[in-house]
Each structure stands twice: as C-alpha cells, then as structure tokens.
Amino acid sequence: MSSCGKPFSMPSASRRRFLKLSAAATLAISGCAHFPEQRKKADLVRPPRAEATRLSEHLYVYQGPINIGIIRDADKALLIDCGDGSVASALPDLGIRTVAQVVFTHHHRDQACGAGQFVSAGAKIGAPAAERESFENPAAYWNNDKNLWRVYASFRPHRLMLTESVRVDEAYADGHRFPFGPANIQVIATPGHTDGAVSYVVEVDGKRIVFCGDCIYDNGQVWDIWSLQKGFAKGGAKIGAYHGFMGDRWTLIESLERIRQFKPSMLIPSHGRIMRQPDEAIGALAKRLEACYENYVAISALRHYFPALFTDYEGRPGQMPIRPGFAPPDCLRHIGTTWILVSKTGAAFTMDAGSNNIVQQIRKMLDAGEIKSVDALWVTHYHHDHTEGIPLFQKTFDCPCITDRRLAEVLTNPTAWRLPCLISEPVRVEKPMEDGQSWQWHEFKMTSYFYPGQTLYHSALLVEGEGLRMFFVGDSHTPSGIDDYCTQNRNFLGRGVGFQYCLSLIKKVRPTHMFNCHVKDAFTFTDEEIRFMRRVLDERERLFGELVPWDHPNFATDESWVRCFPYTQKAKRGSRIQLDLVITNHSAKTYEVQCCARLPEPFGGQPAQWAQASVPEKAEKSLRMEFHVPPAAATGRYVIPLDVVFGPWRLPEFAEAIVDVEE
Ligand SMILES: [Zn+2]
C-alpha cells in the first residue's frame, strides 16, 4: 500500500521484526491521579486455584480462564486447548509429569496463548488444518495493514489472533482419528465461532464426551455475538461480512447438530459450564438464536437494501411495515453518499465525501454555475464510503470541516482506534461541535447532534428553514428501521444509549424529512413507529441478555468494551510511550478491573506490575501504562497483548495494542 500521507509507515519486510526486542525495558504504571497506585502482581490477581474436575479415570477438565480437557495416560497427558497455560499447575496433583500433546479447537488467544511453555517442553501440537496458518504465522496477519484499516469484507481471522507463533506438528481435517493412551479421539469440523474451528469427540472409560470450543457456552448460550459476524447468501441475495449480523449462526447450528449426532453424554465448552444434557443445551441455543435474529430482522434497516435476504420473515407479526419514501426538497442534491444543501445565495453545504469523484462533481457544479461556493464540509461518520474523498476535498476547497466532537476524535486521530471501515488518513476538523450546538448558515439554522446510531461515533445534523426540519442521520436509518448490522460498530442496547437514544432524539426533533446517505428518498418515522422500534429494542436487550452469560448483552455484542488507546502508535527507540486500557462497563454494577501487558521476553516476559481500577456502572474508565522502548529495540511492529480481569472474568490476552518502532 502506498504510504503517501499515511500516519504510520511499515518498515521494509526484511527489517521487520515481530515481537522481538533486543534489550530490556520496564513497564510502570504512571502516577496519574485517577489511576490506581502501583502494586506488585502478587498483590493482585491471585487466581482462585482452579481445580481439575475428574470426569472418569483418564479424563479431567481444568476449569481456569477456559476449560481444558486433560486425557491422562499414566504420567503423560494430552490437553485439549491450553488457555493461558495455568493448567500446568494442576497437573502434578493428577500424577502427570509430561504433557505429550496439545490439540486446539481454534486459534484464538484465549485458547492458545499459553502454548509456548508446552512446545518448549517438547509437546506435540495438533491444530485444525484450516487454521494452521493462524497458529504458525500470526505475523502475516498483524503485519498486513488490510487487517487494521478499511476492514469491511471480513472480520475473520479476528483480532484475537495469536501474537506469537505456535509450531503445528499435526493439522487435523474433519474425520481424522487418533488414539491417546486409553482414549480414541475423533476430530469433527465445527465452524461457526471461527471458520476453521473443530471439536474433539473423546471416547474413553466407556464414555463419549465432546470438547466443542466456543460453539456453545452453556445450556442455550454463547460466549459472544460479535464472532458470528459474517457474510451470507439467501434468497438469491448475497452480503459481505460487514452486513452479516449473526451471519454465521446457521453454520454454528449445523455444527452443533453434527455434535448432537454423536450422542455425547457431556459437552465441554471452552467457556462456561459442563453440559450434561447436550441435546437440551443445543436445542435451547438454536431456539434462542432464532428468537434473537427474528427480533433483529423486525426493525433492520437492511431489509430496505436486501429484501430478498429476509423473505422468510415477511408478514410475520412483529415486523415493522416499511412505508415508501418521498421526494427530497429542491434545495438538496444527492451524489454517491453525499447530500449537498444549496442555499438561495448559491452557497453549498456538503455532507460527507466518500470518493474523489464527489470532488470532481462539485467542481463541475461550480463550473456550471449551479453553485457559487462551497462553504463547509459536514461528516456524518468515519466509514470509508463517507470519508475517502475528504483528503482531496480538503486540498481542493477552502472551507471548514464541521462535525460532532466525539466523532472528530476518531477522524483526526484514526490510527488510535480500531473500528470497521476506518481509513488511516487523518481528516482535519476545524469545528468540533458540542451536542445540541446551533449556528446560522444563510437562511438555515443548523444544529449538531451526537448520534450513536449506526456506529457509536456518529453525528446527526438538523437543518431548519423554509418551513422544513431536515434531519441528516448518516447511515443510521432506512425506512425499514435501524442500521445495526455490524457489531464491530459498537451499537449499545439499553435505555438512554445507542438507538434508544437516537429514537428518542427523533421524537424530540420532529423532523419533516429524514435523510440517509445511501437512500435517494426522504422518509420519516411516526410516533407509533418510534414506540414500536423502542419496544423491539427493549425486548432485544432481554433476549440477548438470555443468550449470553454476561450481566449485560453489550459485553457480547461490543467487542471493544475492552480496548487499547491508542490502538496503534509509532515510537522511537529509547522513548517512553503511554498506553491506556479503556474499559466500558456495560453492567448496572460497579466492577473491579485489573490488567497487565504481556511484554515479549526481552522486556522481561510477564510484567511485574498490574494496573487496577474500579469502573462504575455504565461508565468508561482508562488504566494508564507507560513503557520504555529499549534503545536497542529493532525497528518493526510489536503486538502487545493485555491480560484483563473484570470482576469474576479472567480474560487472558483479551486486548492488544500495536507499537511500530521506528528508526
Ligand atoms: Zn474463541
């Protein structure tokens, strides 16, 4: 990729290093006022000593941060997944002296980040054939900027990619069988949570037990919803990952049906409780997923764009009817994703610039005398189909860029964020606006709003004049409802947040016209439609709450509830850098949070210090860390994973930050 104007440049491949620094560095928690005092690791996170549960003479499950299968053959063991490696401490009590083999259900860090110690001790590693590359060469993922910016077509592999490579000795295809001591093990492909995930059917001591990774969490539950984001085809229509909310739920259910056919007496998930009635647990999950999806479809904006995908739901009670739109007023032009408001004076107010073509079109309008000047650029949100033309726009037209203050934080410093469809080129914002701030533009009164609809970082603009109340809502609505089909955009459920907030704002603002950037027609929602959508969202909060184990469903849909800020940063050798772990507590309870960065070996391996804080309900809090980049550090990209403890949840390597060390 060209690096022209890019805020961070990649070192050349030959000099690129991945997670290897050559000198020691220190990690220290800063003395920043709102952050916790320094403490030794030992003072914090003393994990309750996890026990291994005996299932039969030769089979145990270690219930640590994840569940790990232990098959014992005299003093040797085979592990199914290894999590953060803490399972090692439970093995001596079982009379196990060596781990001969570790086999993985899938490549996520929570499954496999502790693999290194077993590999060094000589364990043979088995992994799903389809995910071999993710184990052996995660650097290929991290060093490819296409996995960081403009992410649209695929969210797989996911950012829970390993940060250190794990050598794979055996790659397993569907149907592969192998023995270990008294056990017979069969590999079955069970995609859904990841594309290449497998489950292990273990027959030992007269039992048949399935280790199913993250296919299911507990009776009728899954651990997260964001991992199901995937494109799909239905009714002759086809959508990509960005549009595929819960798009892999069919595949997941098929995988669980395959597991069910083995008639296991127990199902052991990676996260969650051992299920002793697998049939019932799987049946309950299938029902809940369908109920959640039906609720999602009921008011989905996607029905407007891809009706063929949803014909199964047409006419069902509980689906919001779609009213036709109507013509926009004469003061508006629509080109691509851009709306242009033209004043009687001939001045133009441009909203979004998704491509360089927009700039050409506006030039033509100027040349043709259709408009006399370009007065301003408004930005609805950060997606590339609304911003890609902005760098050229800002070079071409001398006018201020105006938008909501919170969105401006993303636009002006994009590499600090990890969000879908975000471009890495910063956008200049001359006028960041407060929520509700108004100003006069020729005959129109403009009011800027924070509008956490399609994404959390989104604005809306109310334009009043000529007897009209035109509300520009970016991509947040179509006549069929709300645009929340990409979980990575952070659409929060709950009263007072997300679309509940947006819908109550519409009711307050009472627009005569609403405009979406991708829809030619104007539309509105009646009070009854707004009430209906809010009821569906209330119900959704309840339904998704039942589907997941967290005490609020947003933890399962918002993969950024734990995130690093800045997500990527450049650093000079010998410099000091800061990193915040930002926690969004979606719960109605206060939680204690602890975190530590897992620095690579030359940094001293596991850092000695943890940061901790108490995060009040429904609040966001940052834990600040400071690092020294060793003066002898090789240039290149470093991925630093962070362990997080959130209330009862131990989440090894749950977040990561990227540091590009420069000359
Ligand atoms: Zn996983």
Ligand SMILES: [Zn+2]
């Ligand atoms: Zn968008």
